[in-house]
Amino acid sequence: MSDRNTVVCVEGLVKDYHSGFGLRAKRVLRGVSFTVREGEIFGFVGPNGAGKTTTLKVLMGLIRADAGRATVLGHDVRETEYRNQVGFLPEAPYFYDYLTGREFLHFYARVCGVSRSSRSRRVDTLLEWVGLAHAAKERLRTYSKGMLQRIGIAQALVHDPKVVFLDEPMSGLDPIGRKEIRDLIVRLQSEGKTVFMNTHILSDVEMLCHRVAIIVQGAVRYEGDPHAVLANDERDAEIVLDGVSPAFGESLEMRFEGGLRGVGDRIEVLLPHKQVNDVLGDALAAGAHVVSVTPRRASLEDLFLTTVEQGARR
Amino acid sequence: MKTLDRILAIAMNTVREAIRNRVLYTLLFFALALIGTGVLVSTLSYVESERILQDVGFAAIRVFAVAIAIFVGIGLVHREVDRRTIFTILSKPISRSEFLLGKYLGLLLTLWLQIVVMGLGFVGVSWLAGAPVGLVHLAALGLIGAEIAVVVAIALLFSAFTSPMLASLFTAALWLIGHLSRDLRNLGAQSQLDGVKRATELLYRTLPDLGAFDLTMHATRAVPIAISDVAFPLLYAAGYATLLLLAATWIFERRDFR
Numbered sequence: 001m002s003d004r005n006t007v008v009c010v011e012g013l014v015k016d017y018h019s020g021f022g023l024r025a026k027r028v029l030r031g032v033s034f035t036v037r038e039g040e041i042f043g044f045v046g047p048n049g050a051g052k053t054t055t056l057k058v059l060m061g062l063i064r065a066d067a068g069r070a071t072v073l074g075h076d077v078r079e080t081e082y083r084n085q086v087g088f089l090p091e092a093p094y095f096y097d098y099l100t101g102r103e104f105l106h107f108y109a110r111v112c113g114v115s116r117s118s119r120s121r122r123v124d125t126l127l128e129w130v131g132l133a134h135a136a137k138e139r140l141r142t143y144s145k146g147m148l149q150r151i152g153i154a155q156a157l158v159h160d161p162k163v164v165f166l167d168e169p170m171s172g173l174d175p176i177g178r179k180e181i182r183d184l185i186v187r188l189q190s191e192g193k194t195v196f197m198n199t200h201i202l203s204d205v206e207m208l209c210h211r212v213a214i215i216v217q218g219a220v221r222y223e224g225d226p227h228a229v230l231a232n233d234e235r236d237a238e239i240v241l242d243g244v245s246p247a248f249g250e251s252l253e254m255r256f257e258g259g260l261r262g263v264g265d266r267i268e269v270l271l272p273h274k275q276v277n278d279v280l281g282d283a284l285a286a287g288a289h290v291v292s293v294t295p296r297r298a299s300l301e302d303l304f305l306t307t308v309e310q311g312a313r314r
Numbered sequence: 315m316k317t318l319d320r321i322l323a324i325a326m327n328t329v330r331e332a333i334r335n336r337v338l339y340t341l342l343f344f345a346l347a348l349i350g351t352g353v354l355v356s357t358l359s360y361v362e363s364e365r366i367l368q369d370v371g372f373a374a375i376r377v378f379a380v381a382i383a384i385f386v387g388i389g390l391v392h393r394e395v396d397r398r399t400i401f402t403i404l405s406k407p408i409s410r411s412e413f414l415l416g417k418y419l420g421l422l423l424t425l426w427l428q429i430v431v432m433g434l435g436f437v438g439v440s441w442l443a444g445a446p447v448g449l450v451h452l453a454a455l456g457l458i459g460a461e462i463a464v465v466v467a468i469a470l471l472f473s474a475f476t477s478p479m480l481a482s483l484f485t486a487a488l489w490l491i492g493h494l495s496r497d498l499r500n501l502g503a504q505s506q507l508d509g510v511k512r513a514t515e516l517l518y519r520t521l522p523d524l525g526a527f528d529l530t531m532h533a534t535r536a537v538p539i540a541i542s543d544v545a546f547p548l549l550y551a552a553g554y555a556t557l558l559l560l561a562a563t564w565i566f567e568r569r570d571f572r
Contacts, residue, residue, distance in 0.1 A: 017572070054572075060405045062571040080409045088405035094397040096327070098334045110323040111406045113316050155402060165405075 007163055007194045008036035008059065013068035015054055028054050030218040031068065036163075036211075041185060041195040043209035045202065047308055051218040052198045053091060056167050059196075060088050072163060084112055087156030091167040091198070093148065097141035101132055101151055104140060105158055112159035126154040130184065146177030153184055164188055167198045182208060206300040214304060216311030226300050237276045239269045240291040241283050248286035252279075270296070320408045321416040328390060328420025329427075338386050342428055345378035346435045353443055364445035365534045371436040372530040376458050379429055380489055383465045387421045388481045391473040400571060411563040418470055418559060425462050429455065450536070453544050454529035460551035461527035465489055467558035468522070474562040475569065492524030522554055 015029040029051050036042040046052050057063040059070055061077050075082035095104060105123040114122055127133045130150040135143065143151065149169060156164055169185070170178045178201075185208055188195050199205060205212055206226070214222040244252075244267045252269055253260050259270035271279060273295065280290060332338055352370035356363035394400040394417075403413060433455045440447045468488050472481035491498075495518050502514020526547040532539050 057401075057571065060401070062401060062404060064568075064570060081407050083405060083407040086405065088402060090398055090401040090405075093402065094399060095402070096331065096399060098331060099327075103330075107323060107327050108402070108406065111320055111403065111408055113319065113407060152402075159406075 005038045006035050007038050007073060008034075008042075008196060009069075009071045010034050010055070010059070011069045013055065013058055013065045013070060015051075015058065015063065015065050028218050029058075029065070029068075032215065032218065032220055033068075034213040034220050034223050036194060036196055038194055039189070039192060040210040041189050041197065041208050043205040043212040044196065044198045044215065045200065045205055045212050045304060046215035047200065050215045052200075052215055053167060055215070056165060056196075056198050059165065060086075084159050085162045087159070087161035087164040089149070089152045089156045089164075089166045089169060091171060093152045095140050095148065095152065095155075097139060100137050100139050101127060101143070102136040104151060105154055108155045109158045114159055122158065122160075126157060129157075130154045131180070146173055146180060149173060149177065149181055150184070153181070157188075161193070163194045163196065165196045165198075168200070169197060170199065170201050170204055178204070202300045202304055212300075214307045214311075216308050219311070221311040222303070222307045226303055236270055236296040237273050238292075238294045238296055239271065239276065239279060239283075240293075241267050241269070242289040242291050244283070244288045245286055248283070248288060251282075266291075317412060320412050321419065324403075324408070324413055324416025325420035325423060328417055329424050331390060332386055332421070332424040333427075335386055337389075338382060338424075338428070341378055341382050341385065342431065345374050345428075345432050348374035348378070349432065349435045349439055352439060356443065364440075364443060367443050367445055368436075368440060368451070368534045369530060371439060372454060372458070372533070375429060375432045375436060375455070376461070376528075378432065379425055379458060379462050380465055380486075382428055383421070383425055383462055383469055384482050384485050386424075387466055387469045388473045388478050388485065390421065391417055391470060392478040392481070395571065398571075404571070410566050414470065414474070414563055414566050415559065418466060421466050421470075422463055425466065426459050429459050429462065446536070448533075450529065450533045450539055453539060454533040457527040457529055457544065457547055460548050461524055463551050463555050464492075464522050464524065464527075464558070467555040467562070471558045471562040471565075474565045488522065489524065492522040493528075494525075495521045495523050496525045523550070526550055 011033050013029045013032040014027070016025040016027050018025050032051065032055055034044075044052055044055065054063060058065045059072060059077050061080070061083075064078070070077045073082060073085055096107070099107065102123060105126060106119060109119045109122060124133070127136050130153055132147060132150055132154070135147060140148065140151065153164075153166075153169070156166075166185070169181050173181065182204060185195055185197070197205075197209065209226070211224060212222070212226050213220045242265065244262070244265045249262065249265075249267060252267065256269055256271050261268045269279065276293060280293070283290060349371045352367040352374070355370050356367035359366055394403070400413075404410065436455070437447050437451075440451075465485065469481060469485045472484045476484070498521075499514050499518035502511050502518075505511055505514075529539060529543065531537060532543070
């Protein structure tokens with residue numbers, strides 16, 4: 001399952017949550033398995049309640065799995081010392097708001113064992129890096145949500161980890177805040193860090209992630225490079241024709257009922273990719289002008305929705 | 315060395331959080347006010363007014379130290395879980411036992427600082443009223459500090475697995491029972507039934523014997539004390555608090571932070 005490049009290896013994780021004095025159990029993870037490779041941005045995607053955060057908490061040692069195995073950098077996630085190579089930003093984080101930005105990072109640096117001599121330099125570098133040097137002396141309770149996310153990323157990086165785990169890093173941010181975090185994530189990856197990102201914002205995943213795993217109802221239903229899948233999945237094409245004669249328009253309407261839209265002699269046809277050449281040939285023969293031919297690729301959203309639907313049917 | 319530094323980092327952050335908490339100052343203000351009112355209370359009596367003054371002072375320090383331990387201490391631990399700050403802490407290279415120990419030491423240091431401040435108020439009021447203050451008084455204050463070490467460990471144990479409200483109730487109840495456990499044993503000893511005797515003795519051995527930390531009588535009535543009167547309670551506090559912390563760690567290690 002794992003090789004030398006594997007940074008995170010999760011095999012058959014099972015977790016039950018108990019309630020009602022432990023009598024009622026709800027299975028939230030049903031054998032979750034996936035791997036994350038060195039240096040990639042990995043998206044862990046799924047609908048609300050699918051088990052994303054639970055999986056991440058198992059990886060961070062906050063929750064103990066009932067069965068299965070999870071390793072990060074070859075270490076069992078229940079170990080403590082290896083975590084000086086791991087950074088974590090929880091979902092909607094709350095930090096010690098009575099601390100200033102600098103005090104906050106100093107505290108985490110000390111907990112992580114950053115030496116006293118290099119602590120101040122590291123903190124100043126990170127404050128610059130996340131664009132919060134100007135707010136270093138302000139208490140966290142005065143920070144905006146975007147600033148808190150950025151200081152949160154800084155605390156995850158304070159000990160210069162090899163792997164960074166981010167739980168819904170873009171959640172609740174405005175477009176500017178989201179772009180700032182996206183840029184930070186790309187920068188992390190360009191500096192050689194492996195980034196694991198829990199999210200349900202698919203546009204961010206499509207933009208950032210090299211590989212994804214889609215989790216549905218506590219089990220991973222898809223794992224791989226979504227771009228490769230989507231590139232091979234040119235299912236439809238849209239042809240726009242001008243100067244279409246009524247007779248040719250009628251023949252198209254008979255062939256592609258429901259896939260046709262048009263005003264006057266201008267027609268848009270949505271058709272299977274394999275029929276494009278035939279229709280183009282017919283259109284030119286009928287004296288029509290070809291305005292455009294656009295392949296309609298499936299989006300990550302399509303892949304996600306299909307996977308979720310299939311997962312829900314199992 | 316790294317372990318110690320991590321524990322100290324958590325402890326110092328806990329102290330910083332506590333001293334930036336307004337509830338702490340409110341309680342401290344009332345404690346100092348109560349110590350001060352001892353002067354008024356003592357004027358109500360023609361005899362032993364100095365003793366009454368110091369009785370009120372010691373009681374105020376003890377009660378408010380426990381109140382701060384419960385209201386501030388339990389909140390500090392619970393907030394870490396409730397506001398999920400514990401997620402980022404425990405994702406660092408720090409064990410749960412180190413975190414808990416750091417929290418304990420931070421709380422204890424905060425409370426000892428409060429006891430020093432209240433003790434200074436007590437000494438000041440005693441000096442103004444002309445009441446004597448000697449080594450026995452300092453020993454009595456020191457043992458209040460030792461008692462608080464046990465109370466904070468109790469609070470931490472309960473807050474490791476239950477809600478702040480229940481943890482507060484349980485801690486307050488155990489503190490009260492702890493001050494009555496000697497009476498319970500004495501009461502049982504007078505029973506004709508062996509079973510009752512054994513049960514009360516077992517309860518006495520299991521429950522905290524907080525009466526061991528009370529030297530108020532000795533201090534206010536100038537009764538001389540032996541070294542063992544201080545040394546034994548200090549050892550007892552260290553042992554009892556250690557056992558409680560081990561139990562708290564055992565529970566905390568097994569807890570899921572959902």
